[in-house]
Each structure stands twice: as structure tokens, then as C-alpha cells.
Amino acid sequence: MYHRGDLQERQGTDNLLVMKAENQLTFLQGCLEGAPIFVGYFPTAMAFGLVCRDLGLRIWEAVLFSVTNFAGSGQFLAASLMRSGSILLEIFISVLLVNLRYSFMGAELSRKLEKGIGGIARVLLAHGTTDEVFSVAVLHRLPITKPYLAGLELTAYLGWVSGTAVGFLVGMVLPSALQMAVGVTLYAMFSSLLAQEFRQKGLNVLIIALISASLNSFLTLALKWGVGYSFVLSMLTASFLGAWFITEEEHTA
């Protein structure tokens, strides 16, 4: 329970529409706000289902993948490492690093979440943290309630899991001539993400990606490193360099 005074103060500053409708965020509102996320996740998850089929997974394995991971870029990365025959430690470290941002989102979410949520409910709510869920949930000034967050996450989750299954099934009826071309899905997905990041955040995005791409090409082709370790080193180096030169620019600006 939160302190009454604190709650009233928060509500006073909250969006008027939300205020009129409800004093508390409900399960239904969570589902409604999750609907656009469902629509966005479904096709991306379909692409993941296609990738899984291309990789040789069975449908229940593809669905299990999405059920247990529920993480777009992490899953695509894991799939890509599985394809290159990486060892488990490489997969573990790489996925951990790519998904590390969820720790920061969770830290922010847990501050705004109503108190007294523990045990299995807390574990399930933590499992539902994604970029999109986070950005929708933290927009509220009201304390985030358990039913609201459950509704939001469940809707997004259903979009992701059902999309994976549908994508896999679509892959099964694709003409065989198209099957070869489907191998490009992963790269198309990553380059689309990169293009959208570039549009939102500017040239620094391209520079960082260029550094990590060049380093990775050098390590795997010239030095014959394993794909997983090479990936981790390239990613870390480019992140540190990026954090360093981005401040430099802010100082001069």
C-alpha cells in the first residue's frame, strides 16, 4: 500500500482523462493499451517463426522459444548463434548482454509499481518486461497496478507467441523456391531496426554499428574467431567507444 497523501499528490498531476475514468489503472485498460503492441509484435513474431522453420526447429520448439524468452532481438540473436553452431556459453553471454537493457527498464518499472507484489506475481510481471511494454507503462503518473501491468503484458505476450506459431505455419506452405530467400529474413529484420534507430537517434547509431560490424568481420574472417565471442567483443568495444565519443560531442556542442 502507498501512503494516501502520496497517492493523492500523484493523481493530482495525472492525465485528466484517466482521472475521470478511473482512480486506478485496471486490467481492461492494460489490455486496451496492449492492443497496438499486439499488432506490432504479431508480424515480427511471424518473421521469427519463419526463421525458426528455416533453422530446422519443430513448431513446438519455435513456440517454446517465444514462450520462454519473449524477447525480440534476444531471440533473433540466439537463433542466429544457433545457426552458426555457437557453444552454449557464447549464447548465454550474448543474449544476456543484448537484453541487459531490461534490467534498467525493470528498475524504473519496479519503482512505479504498487508495493506489496511478491512471489510468483512478481516473477511473472518481470518476465513480461519488453521495450514496448515499458514505454507504454511508464507514461502513467498513477502508480502502476498489478492488474493493469498484467493486462498490458499478457496482450503483448499473446501477440508474440501466436505470431510465432502463425509465421511457422506460413513457412510450411511457402513454395520451395522461396525457402532459400527466407534466409535473408534475419538480416532484413536487423537492418530495418538499424534504419529506424538511425532515423530516431541520428548518425551516431550508424557509426557505432559500423565499428562493431567491421570489428566482427575482422575477428571472424581474418582471425577465425568463434562467432559468439567475436560478437560479444565487437558489441562491447563499439558500446564503450560510442559512450566515449558521444559525450565528447556533447561537450563541444
Place this chain on the structure above:
Amino acid sequence: MNTQLPFIIPILVSALATFLVRILPYYVTFLDRLPPFLSRSLRLLPIAALGPLIFPGVILDFPNRWYAGLVAVMVSSLIAYRRNGMIIPILSSILVTYLLLL
């Protein structure tokens, strides 16, 4: 396919890594007190990941026509830059690759 393990093992390893980073902030608080340089670097990780996820794989995966994947990602990047959403860029790049591999 050079994976000797059944697929379920790497799937669950990946799930474990993902779950750990999700549950961590609910039990520790040091994440709010990281040095600024470190926390900036960590926030850049997903962007830095995209480079090595595309190169050199996109060229090596199509040994007969090395440019097929390259042209396809250029098409998908251009479309994704102009509009939101993933499905149209992805479908376009599959089509381009298909035509180039004919």
C-alpha cells in the same frame, strides 16, 4: 546443421539469460547508481549488437550470389527508414533475394 545439441537446450539457455536480466532489478538496487559512463555504454549495447548481427553473415550466407543479401538489406533499410513497421521491409527483402537468386 552443425548443432549437435537438441534445440531445446540453447532455447532454455537463452531463456535463462533473458530471465536473469529481467528479474535482477526487482531484487537489487545498484543499477540506479552505476557510473554514468558505464550506464551510457550499456544503453548503447542493443545498437552495437546490430552491426555484427548483419556483417559478415549477410554476405557469407549466400555464397553463390554474395551480393543477394547485401542488396536485400539495403532495400529493407531504405523502406524501414521511410516508414514504421517491419513486415513490409522484411517481405520486400525476401522478394529481392528471391529474384536475385533465380
